Amino acid sequence: MAQHLIDLRVFADGAGLARAAAEECARRAAEAVRLRARVSIALSGGSTPRRLFTLLADPREPFRDRIDWRAVHLFWGDERHVPPDHPESNFRMVRETLLEAVEISEENVHRIHGEEPDAARAAALYEDELRAFFTGEPRFDLVLLGLGADAHTASLFPGTAVVRERERWVAAPWVETLGSFRITLTPALLNRAEALIFLVQGEEKAAALRAVLEGENDPDRWPAQVIRPENGELVWMVDGAAAGGLTK
Numbered sequence: 001m002a003q004h005l006i007d008l009r010v011f012a013d014g015a016g017l018a019r020a021a022a023e024e025c026a027r028r029a030a031e032a033v034r035l036r037a038r039v040s041i042a043l044s045g046g047s048t049p050r051r052l053f054t055l056l057a058d059p060r061e062p063f064r065d066r067i068d069w070r071a072v073h074l075f076w077g078d079e080r081h082v083p084p085d086h087p088e089s090n091f092r093m094v095r096e097t098l099l100e101a102v103e104i105s106e107e108n109v110h111r112i113h114g115e116e117p118d119a120a121r122a123a124a125l126y127e128d129e130l131r132a133f134f135t136g137e138p139r140f141d142l143v144l145l146g147l148g149a150d151a152h153t154a155s156l157f158p159g160t161a162v163v164r165e166r167e168r169w170v171a172a173p174w175v176e177t178l179g180s181f182r183i184t185l186t187p188a189l190l191n192r193a194e195a196l197i198f199l200v201q202g203e204e205k206a207a208a209l210r211a212v213l214e215g216e217n218d219p220d221r222w223p224a225q226v227i228r229p230e231n232g233e234l235v236w237m238v239d240g241a242a243a244g245g246l247t248k
């Protein structure tokens, strides 16, 4: 990756990572609401953010009550091509870990309709919803991202054309390695965000993290490299195990 300062924060373990991420989310959400009376957040899927969402939802923790959930608009960075109650649904994961515990209005929960038989139609519908929401500059206040062991992020997988998408905001790539479609926000929209935070946990991610941060610039091979905010912050929050392969 081009030699510029990377905001990389390393935490002892997943618990420390999740707690620091909850602090970041609460702080940035409160700031956005203070400045713009609403906050738009695109959530990552997979397993890593579960702990963060559980912390944000927990009334005993110092996060939930700092966020004005009535002003929060939740979006998804990507979704599996499954119904919302499917075990693999990213929406379901967030519903179970967060939505059921916070006072957010249904119309502020902008889920990707993974149940649409035609994945391309699901992507087009979501793009319409985003274009209706972002009347001005399409700029998320915060985007949460994960990193796969193959260096994919959202559903931008190695060797897929969507990694280089510059026009559409949402796409439905066929992912050969998964044998299924995914619906994902594209770099064209992600890179316009105010802030993007990667949450990366576990030894199995060490090689991918090293390749993305220290390897040659090759986003087709390491798609997370395509995340370069045009005019925003990029923060890597990782645990020690994931950072284990870094040399610099």
Ligand code: 6PG
Pocket: 044, 045, 046, 047, 048, 049, 077, 078, 079, 080, 090, 145, 146, 147, 148, 152, 153, 154, 155
């Ligand atoms: C998804 C995600 C994906 C995820 C990575 C990491 O739908 O799977 O959005 O990009 O963030 O695959 O997943 P884990 O956190 O489960 O390792």
